[in-house]
Amino acid sequence: MNVSVVLFTSDLRLHDHPPLRAALEGAREVVPLFVRDRAVTGAGFAAPNRLAFLADCLHDLDEGLRERGGRLVVRSGDVVAEVCRVAAEADADEVHLAADVSAYAQLREVRLRRALEAEGVRLHVHDTVTSAVDPGAVAPASSDHFAVFTPYFGHWSRWRQRDTLGAPRKVRVPDGIGSEPVPSRRGLSGLSPGLAAGGETEGRKRLAAWLRSGIAGYEDGHDDLFGDATSRLSPHLHFGTLSPVELVHRARAAGGPGAEAFVRQVAWRDFHRQVLAARPDAAAADYRTKRDRWRTERTASEDIEAWREGRTGYPVVDAAMRQLRHEGWMHNRGRLLTASFLTKTLYVDWRVGARHFLDLLVDGDMANNQLNWQWMAGTGTDSRPNRVLNPVTQAKRYDPDGAYVRRWVPELAEVAGPAVHEPWKLPGLDRAALDYPDPLVDLSEGLARFRRARERDENRAAP
Numbered sequence: 106m107n108v109s110v111v112l113f114t115s116d117l118r119l120h121d122h123p124p125l126r127a128a129l130e131g132a133r134e135v136v137p138l139f140v141r142d143r144a145v146t147g148a149g150f151a152a153p154n155r156l157a158f159l160a161d162c163l164h165d166l167d168e169g170l171r172e173r174g175g176r177l178v179v180r181s182g183d184v185v186a187e188v189c190r191v192a193a194e195a196d197a198d199e200v201h202l203a204a205d206v207s208a209y210a211q212l213r214e215v216r217l218r219r220a221l222e223a224e225g226v227r228l229h230v231h232d233t234v235t236s237a238v239d240p241g242a243v244a245p246a247s248s249d250h251f252a253v254f255t256p257y258f259g260h261w262s263r264w265r266q267r268d269t270l271g272a273p274r275k276v277r278v279p280d281g282i283g284s285e286p287v288p289s290r291r292g293l294s295g296l297s298p299g300l301a302a303g304g305e306t307e308g309r310k311r312l313a314a315w316l317r318s319g320i321a322g323y324e325d326g327h328d329d330l331f332g333d334a335t336s337r338l339s340p341h342l343h344f345g346t347l348s349p350v351e352l353v354h355r356a357r358a359a360g361g362p363g364a365e366a367f368v369r370q371v372a373w374r375d376f377h378r379q380v381l382a383a384r385p386d387a388a389a390a391d392y393r394t395k396r397d398r399w400r401t402e403r404t405a406s407e408d409i410e411a412w413r414e415g416r417t418g419y420p421v422v423d424a425a426m427r428q429l430r431h432e433g434w435m436h437n438r439g440r441l442l443t444a445s446f447l448t449k450t451l452y453v454d455w456r457v458g459a460r461h462f463l464d465l466l467v468d469g470d471m472a473n474n475q476l477n478w479q480w481m482a483g484t485g486t487d488s489r490p491n492r493v494l495n496p497v498t499q500a501k502r503y504d505p506d507g508a509y510v511r512r513w514v515p516e517l518a519e520v521a522g523p524a525v526h527e528p529w530k531l532p533g534l535d536r537a538a539l540d541y542p543d544p545l546v547d548l549s550e551g552l553a554r555f556r557r558a559r560e561r562d563e564n565r566a567a568p
Contacts, residue, residue: 108197108279110136112188112217113177114210116203116234116345117162118305119169119272123231124201126270134279136195137170139163140188141181141288144209154433154467157290158303162344165304167287175276178284185216192226195279199227203234203345206378207471208385237349237371238264240379250383252486254376261372269351297433300467301340308341312352316359323363328438330421330509335437336367339468342374349374374473380486381472388475389456391484395559399454408451408545412443413461415514418544420526421500422446424513431513433467438503444481445494450551452558455482483559491559493552500526516541 109128116122117139128135145151167177180187192200200221202214218228232239243260244250251257290296301307315336326334341347349371356364356371381387391397402409411417415426425439435443440462447458459478463469479485483492504510507525511518516539517525528536529543 108132108134108136108195109199109201110138110188110192110195110197112184112200112202113137113139113166114203114345115205115343117159117166118308118346118348119166119173120305120309121269121348121351122272123234123270124203124229125273125276127229127231128199128201129273129276131199132197134195134277135175136178136191136197136278136282137166137175137276138178138180138188138191139166140184141179141285142184143182144184150463150469152464152466152469153293153295154297154300154465155469156288157293157296157300158340158344158433158467160288160290160293161303161307162305162346163287164289165306165346169272169305170276170278173273173276175278176284177287178278178282179287181285184213185220188217189220189224189226191282192221192224195282197226199229201229201231204230204232204239205235206240206382206385208388211382211385233267233350235345235349236375236378237261237266237353238375240375240382243379250379251376252380253488254373254486257376257379258369258372261375266350266353269348269354297431297465297467299432301337301432301434303340303344303346303467305341305346308338308346311336311338311341312347312355316355320356320359320363320367321361324366325363327366328503330424330436330438330504331506331512333436337434339470339473340434343468343470376486377472377476380476387479387485388471392476392479392486393484393490395484395490397454397482397484398558400452401454402457405451405453409447409453409457411542411545412447412451412453412458416542417446418529418542419446419496420507420510420514420517420528420541421504422496424510427513429462429465433465435466438499440477441481442494442496442499444478445492446496448478448482449493449555450496450546450548452551452555455479455484491556493555495548497526497548514541 109132111125111128170176188200214230221228238261243264322334326332342349353368353371356368415423417423422443425435425443429435444458447453448455455478459475462474476485480487483490501523507523510525517528528539528541
């Protein structure tokens with residue numbers, strides 16, 4: 106066995122990369138391959154922010170490979186056809202690939218295996234590359250997946266993590282394998298002005314800084330909107346520039362309540378991945394239907410546009426939506442609030458919000474995004490599907506002085522203290538001086554509409 110192909114997908118790193126390690130152990134030469142899959146573009150998932158971050162990741166991966174004597178081979182087109190073409194050009198015996206969970210990824214694996222086997226090439230699919238625990242590793246006796254997080258987390262926590270792998274010292278790529286230029290973010294339009302840089306080098310720097318000075322305060326501070334005590338590692342997990350297995354090992358080595366709370370969030374990510382692996386249709390269909398009669402883009406167009414623009418009249422919701430547009434990222438507490446407001450207070454179909462998030466989020470992940478939206482819409486795995494988050498109460502709790510709102514809603518910058526969360530209550534002249542809209546809907550009216558729709562008047566709004 107002389108040549109192997111490693112197909113990189115959402116695992117754009119050199120550290121702790123089982124497919125690359127296996128390929129290097131079994132072959133004299135390796136072709137590190139990335140295919141710019143036209144099916145992703147055709148399906149509308151090639152959002153500008155993610156394309157820019159992806160370009161950073163591929164550039165960094167290529168540089169890392171060149172430092173080790175290799176290079177990244179980039180092709181465009183149908184992923185199966187391009188992998189087969191490269192395997193034939195390199196006279197490769199094997200192709201290595203990381204397992205993934207979406208319906209498309211599962212179909213891609215089936216197509217690849219069939220096409221490669223027809224050419225006498227073996228396909229090896231590796232687990233625990235994009236997940237800390239493989240989606241099929243833990244399951245209840247009566248089902249193929251856990252539908253509730255708490256019992257899942259109990260099993261997940263007891264699972265023995267594999268050891269992490271170091272980055273290779275040498276990668277030899279066969280001569281004569283043609284490549285397109287590595288993509289660049291230059292020339293891309295529609296990017297968020299505050300979009301972060303991508304790549305494994307950047308991800309590892311951010312991880313080191315987080316472990317050094319952020320993780321200890323995570324348990325107490327992760328919901329603080331202005332303090333922003335989150336790791337901001339989600340884009341690197343989405344593109345695989347950081348290994349979830351390595352994150353768990355290093356967090357547990359750091360120890361303490363903050364580390365435990367952070368590891369729990371990694372488990373939430375794996376939880377959603379095992380749900381989607383078992384129920385791929387949950388990316389677009391209710392996981393647990395409530396037979397909702399959602400307002401649609403046609404029937405609620407003005408409300409939806411105000412929500413997208415951050416002009417709902419509820420400052421904390423608007424601040425979070427503007428952060429999303431500016432950074433291509435949103436604080437997790439903001440994600441919960443804006444999703445609850447759209448689905449429960451405005452009673453708009455969760456798919457409308459999920460699609461908008463995927464248009465902008467640099468960490469726009471099919472499992473996490475869709476299933477978190479379903480969780481807030483009450484059609485997913487939440488054991489309290491009718492909870493409603495009150496944006497004013499939540500704002501006073503997680504942005505008590507209003508600093509987060511004033512950062513993102515400059516129209517309210519002169520409103521001092523917690524009064525910024527209820528500008529409609531300001532004295533007449535003070536209110537009139539603000540270029541800021543009145544609330545789209547009274548919270549009590551929105552709650553009543555939702556209860557009528559769900560026919561569950563006995564459920565009270567969560568604080």
